Amino acid sequence: MFLSLPDVLRTQRMILRKPRQSDVRIIFDAYAQDVEVVRYMVWRPHRTLAETEAFISYCIEEWDSGRSRPYVLALEENDDEPIGMLEASLHDHMIDIGYVLQRKYWGAKLMSEAINTLSEAALALPHCFRIQATCDTENYASARTLEKSGFVLESKLARHLVLPNLADEPRPSLMYARCR
Numbered sequence: 717m718f719l720s721l722p723d724v725l726r727t728q729r730m731i732l733r734k735p736r737q738s739d740v741r742i743i744f745d746a747y748a749q750d751v752e753v754v755r756y757m758v759w760r761p762h763r764t765l766a767e768t769e770a771f772i773s774y775c776i777e778e779w780d781s782g783r784s785r786p787y788v789l790a791l792e793e794n795d796d797e798p799i800g801m802l803e804a805s806l807h808d809h810m811i812d813i814g815y816v817l818q819r820k821y822w823g824a825k826l827m828s829e830a831i832n833t834l835s836e837a838a839l840a841l842p843h844c845f846r847i848q849a850t851c852d853t854e855n856y857a858s859a860r861t862l863e864k865s866g867f868v869l870e871s872k873l874a875r876h877l878v879l880p881n882l883a884d885e886p887r888p889s890l891m892y893a894r895c896r
């Protein structure tokens with residue numbers, strides 16, 4: 717039985733909500749093609765709108781299946797304009813997260829605000845005991861974001877993940893978790 721998170725989460729400055737087909741164009745223009753943004757992601761920069769369209773359709777399917785909550789992040793005052801995503805993969809007693817933010821919003825601590833709200837909601841569920849995230853050992857911004865969201869560094873995972881924008885072979889990651 718997968719854990720269940722709310723359809724909408726609100727933080728001080730943002731709303732986290734289900735992706736929509738109308739998000740495709742904005743996500744494509746705002747960050748899906750940006751090589752700096754996707755450097756440490758497991759996907760290559762999108763070259764066509766169709767790639768972003770397929771990705772959002774996949775996110776909606778995942779959401780509807782209950783396996784995952786790939787939340788779109790939007791500023792409170794403009795719910796129609798995605799600025800990034802925070803995906804929570806749901807397991808029996810644990811949640812795995814991944815995240816990305818449009819470059820012009822970097823440095824405003826928006827992602828730690830979103831992760832913190834999601835973590836509090838998740839750890840309040842009776843069966844959820846752990847939220848985890850991995851990041852590349854060189855992704856300093858991501859590691860700092862997790863530390864500021866109350867995550868603790870647990871270990872280094874050798875040869876963990878292929879990041880296609882960096883190398884063809886698996887690279888090491890850091891495993892972070894926030895537990896109760």
Ligand SMILES: CC(C)(COP(=O)(O)OP(=O)(O)OC[C@H]1O[C@@H](n2cnc3c(N)ncnc32)[C@H](O)[C@@H]1OP(=O)(O)O)[C@@H](O)C(=O)NCCC(=O)NCCS
Nearest residue numbers: 753756815816817822823824825826827851857858860861
């Ligand atoms: C990781 C990421 C989500 C952080 O989001 P954010 O809301 O900017 O996070 P913060 O404002 O808390 O900043 C976190 C760190 O990013 C770095 N940072 C801040 N502003 C930055 C900027 N303009 N450019 C580059 N790095 C910056 C700093 O190291 C900062 O840590 P510090 O506060 O200790 O100085 C964002 O950088 C991003 O989307 N990166 C690309 C996608 C990615 O790598 N996702 C994670 C995969 S594991």
